[in-house]
Amino acid sequence: MNKKQLVRYIKNDMDAIEKRKTIEWIRKHPDNHKKFNMVKAQYIVSTFKDIPNNPDSNSFFFERFKNSIKKRKPKRLFLYACASVIIMLSVLWNQGSFENSTETIVETPQQINxxxxxxxxxxxxxxxxxxxxxxxxxxxxxxxxxxxxxxxxxxxxxxxxxxxxxxxxxxxxxxxxxxxxxxxxxxxxxxxxxxxxxxxxxxxxxxxxxxxxxxxxxxxxxxxxxxxxxxxxxxxxxxxxxxxxxxxxxxxxVAWKDGRLIFNKTPLQDVVVDLERKYNVKININSQKLLDYEYTGTFDNLSINEVLKVLTISSPIKYAIENKEIKLWDDIK
Known part of the structure; x- marks a missing residue:
């Protein structure tokens, strides 16, 4: 599978048969999945005109996020996750104990419940x-x-x-x-x-x-x-x-039907509900402060582990997994 074909898939410029073949190729071997993530990261980054030509772009976005917190009212924080950083980091993260249970290509069942x-x-x-x-x-x-x-x-x-x-x-x-x-x-x-x-x-x-x-x-x-x-x-x-x-x-x-979750100043409590439904997990918010948080960002076909990593990097949120239950709390000193 060459880079041009993978970019077509990322841009949703394929018919159903081509999509399924591409997904099968990605899943066939870890190296294929790594190549896909890298191509996707490069493509996402190319769509942002204001990214500096700096190999340490992750730190750039993290610093910009920290600065945005200082400029806002302390009552309510807006948490931003940059799509390019999310995809870059997803190349490096392990899946861990939770896996994404939703297929990228949804089934078309003819049977009924x-x-x-x-x-x-x-x-x-x-x-x-x-x-x-x-x-x-x-x-x-x-x-x-x-x-x-x-x-x-x-x-x-x-x-x-x-x-x-x-x-x-x-x-x-x-x-x-x-x-x-x-x-x-x-x-x-x-x-x-x-x-x-x-x-x-x-x-x-x-x-x-x-x-x-x-x-x-x-x-x-x-x-x-x-x-x-x-x-x-x-x-x-x-x-x-x-x-x-x-x-x-x-x-x-309607991005959810393609496996993506997009939030725009969404209360963290509502974000958690959508994550629970999508990933079949239980998430508890163990902090009153987090109930006032709003989240703006995109989770583009990430696993639940990658989602949790993004939350900890892009915000003062910490998490722990105990008995298949995810607990969130704030890390504000």
């Missing part, structure tokens, strides 16, 4: 799992970890309706005569044909709907429907019973 007597199909994913599902109309859904999708074996003549618990990315086949509706807690999302993301876990305080392409309507009770435009996210706060619209980078929101 369970078929019920009412004709509905219930598809469930566990922690650390991610699956592709194809509906009877040809629509594609990527179901995130700890999620459930309920849909009929066959859609009726006038409506395509599904129920989601958890998170999923929807790529819906257009049919103006058969609207597609997602039931998610107290919200209904209505579309004709579009791509969008819904995050609606039972234990979360909010429901998030992000539009990537097309148009969707949010319907709550008998209220007037709210129409989203591409790159808009609707956030419904359950306890306050209120809905807010904000502008986002939609491709960052």
């Amino acid at each position: 369970s078929a019920h007597s009412d004709g509905s199909v219930h598809f469930t994913t566990k922690r650390g799992d991610r699956k592709e599902i194809y509906l009877p109309d040809g629509s594609k859904i990527v179901l995130n970890a700890e999620s459930q999708l309920i849909y009929p074996k066959e859609f009726n003549d006038s409506l395509r309706e599904v129920t989601l618990i958890g998170e999923a990315f929807f790529d819906i086949k257009r049919n103006i005569y058969k609207p597609f509706i997602v039931n998610s807690n107290n919200l209904k999302i209505k579309v004709l044909g579009t791509s969008f993301n819904v995050k609606s876990y039972d234990g979360d305080k909010k429901i998030e709907t992000t539009l990537v392409t097309g148009k969707v309507e949010l319907i709550k009770d008998e209220e007037t429907p709210i129409v989203l435009a591409p790159s808009q996210k609707a956030v419904f706060y359950k306890k306050e019973n209120k809905l807010e619209i904000e502008k986002v980078y939609s491709h960052d929101v």
Whole structure:
């Protein structure tokens, strides 16, 4: 596998067959994996114009991070992890006792979890799992970890309706005569044909709907429907019973389906929840100060060990692994 082919894979410029062949090559031998990480590091670094021509670039970013802490209010710290440093370090780190249990290329299972007597199909994913599902109309859904999708074996003549618990990315086949509706807690999302993301876990305080392409309507009770435009996210706060619209980078929101987690001023407590779902681990925050932290950064197909290393390098966070449980605390003197 040459460098040009690996760069095409990194840029997501391959079809499914080429991707699978590349992944098989990477996994075939540790030297292949090392070469891939090095090419990826070089590519990531080449995309940053402000990186100094300094072989000790890791220390440069760490110093810039420390300086950014001093300039901010002590009440809330913003933790930044540079993508290039993450990838560079991933070449050197060992996997340790935890491994990344999510495949880079998600499976496309044709089987179902369970078929019920009412004709509905219930598809469930566990922690650390991610699956592709194809509906009877040809629509594609990527179901995130700890999620459930309920849909009929066959859609009726006038409506395509599904129920989601958890998170999923929807790529819906257009049919103006058969609207597609997602039931998610107290919200209904209505579309004709579009791509969008819904995050609606039972234990979360909010429901998030992000539009990537097309148009969707949010319907709550008998209220007037709210129409989203591409790159808009609707956030419904359950306890306050209120809905807010904000502008986002939609491709960052749906990066999870490609194995990446991207955070933008996200409370560390929410970051931990996403890490637990993705890596099938238990993480405890043993510091009141850390609850006030917000994190901005990208974890690009890293193992949980690499994620923990990044946290300790890019922030005053320490960790320990005891009885398969990860504990976090602050290291502020």
